[in-house]
Amino acid sequence: MLELFHKLGLPVDASSHGGSMDQLMIYVHWFMLILFVGWGLFFVYTLIRFRSSRVKKVDPDGIRSHAPTYLEVAVVVVEVLLLIGFSIPIWASRVEDFPKPAEGEPVTQIHVVAQQFVWNIHYPGPDSIFGRLNGELIDSETNPIGLDSEDPAAADDIWVVNDLRVPVDIPVLVTLTSLDVIHCFSLPTMRIKQDVIPGMEIPVWFLPVRESGDEKWQVACAQLCGVGHYRMAGRFNVVKEAEFEAWYEERLAEMAANADDDW
Ligand SMILES: [Cu+2]
Known part of the structure; x- marks a missing residue:
């Protein structure tokens, strides 16, 4: 995966801490890809499902399913995980390990x-x-x-x-x-x-x-x-x-x- 990113222009990493940052970036990109494909498919689905030839009358109540709420909660959980599980520990180690001349x-x-x-x-x-x-x-x-x-x-x-x-x-x-x-x-x-x-x-x-x-x-x-x-x-x-x-x-x-x- 890292090799693909290097091919796409990611500079070489020659520092002790760069690997963990690259890893985090790869997780974030995977997450973005899943969201992009997911929302894209949903968009196409709505265009077909709610096309004017099929839905003649507007439904003022809108959607009744709870699925969107669950999906939103899942997105928030992943984002919190990235922040608390990865970003903050990387930042903390950077700050704690400051060299002491x-x-x-x-x-x-x-x-x-x-x-x-x-x-x-x-x-x-x-x-x-x-x-x-x-x-x-x-x-x-x-x-x-x-x-x-x-x-x-x-x-x-x-x-x-x-x-x-x-x-x-x-x-x-x-x-x-x-x-x-x-x-x-x-x-x-x-x-x-x-x-x-x-x-x-x-x-x-x-x-x-x-x-x-x-x-x-x-x-x-x-x-x-x-x-x-x-x-x-x-x-x-x-x-x-x-x-x-x-x-x-x-x-x-x-x-x-x-x-x-x-x-
Ligand atoms: Cu400048």
């Missing part, structure tokens, strides 16, 4: 600053402390997140634009903020979709369980956020830990070189 768990921490029409991504570096951000320092070319280089915690920080990279098999904890309007942080291959609201810091997490390799994965915006919304898409790569660290060092050196140029 404060307790020493290995976690990739990322701060994503959404902006019309790019994803600015801030990594705290080996000290795991995000350097201070100052809105007044924002420069779309040289400092899109307003990182304050005076703060010692900022010394090992890096920022990148539209290039989200994370190591495989380590939980990723993302804090989402917005510079302007409401955006939506969407990682289809991680089954992650979270609105980004100006003035709020919203956490979201996932565990990538396989590398992206040659596949083109995206971080996309799933809210119509302006005229350039269509191009608000970045690359999203899940790589080996060593590969991630090499990339990190490279970017850190590049940023240091750029900072020297400014002097």
